Amino acid sequence: MVLIWERQAWELATGEKLPPIVPIVLYQGRAAWTPSRQFQDLLAMPPAVGELRQLQPAFEHLLVDLSILGLEDIQGDVIGRMALQMMRAGGRGELGQWLESSGRMFVELLHQHEPSGILEVFLRYLFAVDAGISLETVRHALEKVETELPRKVMSIAEELMEKGRREAMSIAEELIQKGRQEGRQEGRQEGLSMGELIGSIRAFQELLGLPLGEMPELEQKTRAELEALRQSLRTRLQSPLS
Numbered sequence: 001m002v003l004i005w006e007r008q009a010w011e012l013a014t015g016e017k018l019p020p021i022v023p024i025v026l027y028q029g030r031a032a033w034t035p036s037r038q039f040q041d042l043l044a045m046p047p048a049v050g051e052l053r054q055l056q057p058a059f060e061h062l063l064v065d066l067s068i069l070g071l072e073d074i075q076g077d078v079i080g081r082m083a084l085q086m087m088r089a090g091g092r093g094e095l096g097q098w099l100e101s102s103g104r105m106f107v108e109l110l111h112q113h114e115p116s117g118i119l120e121v122f123l124r125y126l127f128a129v130d131a132g133i134s135l136e137t138v139r140h141a142l143e144k145v146e147t148e149l150p151r152k153v154m155s156i157a158e159e160l161m162e163k164g165r166r167e168a169m170s171i172a173e174e175l176i177q178k179g180r181q182e183g184r185q186e187g188r189q190e191g192l193s194m195g196e197l198i199g200s201i202r203a204f205q206e207l208l209g210l211p212l213g214e215m216p217e218l219e220q221k222t223r224a225e226l227e228a229l230r231q232s233l234r235t236r237l238q239s240p241l242s
Contacts, residue, residue, distance in 0.1 A: 001021050001023060004021060005018050005021070022062065023059070023061035023062065024061060024062045024063075024064060025037075025061050025062070025063050025064070026064045026066070026087070027063065027064065027065050027066060027067065028066045028067070028087040028088055028090065028091030029067055029091050030067060030091060030092055030093075031067060032065060032067050032068050033063055033065045033067070037060040037061050037062075037063055038058075038059075038060045039057055039058065039059050039060065039061075040053065040056055040057075040058050043056055066084060066087060066088040066091065067088070067091065067092070069088065071085055071088075074088070078105055078108045078109050078112060079109065079118055081105065082102070082105050082109065082122060083122075085098060085102065085105075086098065086122065086125055086126070090125070090129040090130070093130075095126060095129060095130040095133060096130060096132060096133060096137065099126065099133065099137065099138065099141045100141050102141070103141055103142050103144055106142060106153060110153075119153060119156050119157075120156060123138070123153075123156065123157050126138070135157055135158065138153065138157055194219075194223065194226070197223070197226040197227065197230055198213075198215070198218045198219065198226065200230055201213060201218065201226065201229055201230050201233060202218075204230065204233035204234060204236075205233060208233065208236060210233075
C-alpha cells in the first residue's frame with residue numbers, strides 16, 4: 001500500500017489527495033486462515049503501551065478464504081467462478097476431481113467468451129499445479145459433457161503443450177552447455193563428454209521435476225548407462241503426456 005501511494009504521490013498535482021486502497025488477501029490453503037487481519041498485531045508493542053498504539057498505522061485487510069467456501073458459495077461470472085474454484089482445488093490438491101466435474105463451466109466459457117486467451121491461462125495453471133493432469137485427463141473430462149468441446153479445448157491445450165516442450169528443450173540445451181562444468185574436469189575429451197552427459201541428465205531431471213541425480217552416483221555409471229538414461233529422460237520430456 002505504501003509503494004502504491006508513493007507512486008501516486010509523484011503523479012498528483014499539488015493539493016490533490018491520495019486515493020484510498022482496499023487491501024484484500026485471497027487465501028487458498030488447505031486449513032482455514034488463522035493469522036490476525038489487524039496490522040498492529042504484527043508489531044512488537046511494549047507492555048506499557050500508553051499512547052504508542054495511537055501513533056502506529058492501524059488497518060485491517062479483507063479476507064477471501066477459499067478453504068472454508070464450498071463450490072456453490074463461489075459466485076460471479078464464469079471466468080471468476082472457474083478461476084476461484086481452480087485455486088481452491090489447487091490449494092486442496094483436488095484439481096483432478098474438480099476437472100472431472102467442471103465440464104459445464106468450460107461449455108459456458110466457450111459460449112460466452114473468446115476462449116483462447118483465458119483458456120491458455122487456465123490450462124497453464126492445471127498443468128503447472130498438478131503433474132498428474134495430462135492432455136488425456138482433460139480430454140476425458142470434457143468428452144463427458146459435449147462432443148465439440150474437446151476439439152476446441154484440446155487444440156489450444158496441444159498448442160500450449162507443444163510451446164512448453166519447445167521452451168523446455170531450449171532451456172535444456174542451455175543447461176547442457178553448462179553441464180560440462182558439473183562433470184570431472186580432467187582435460188580429456190572423454191572426461192568432457194562424460195561431464196556433458198551428466199549435466200544434460202541433471203538438466204532434464206530438473207525440467208521434469210524429478211530429484212537430481214547425485215554426482216558421485218552418476219559418475220560411477222558407464223557411458224552406455226548414462227546415454228540410455230539421458231535418452232529416456234529426453235523422450236519423456238518430448239512426450240505430449242509428460
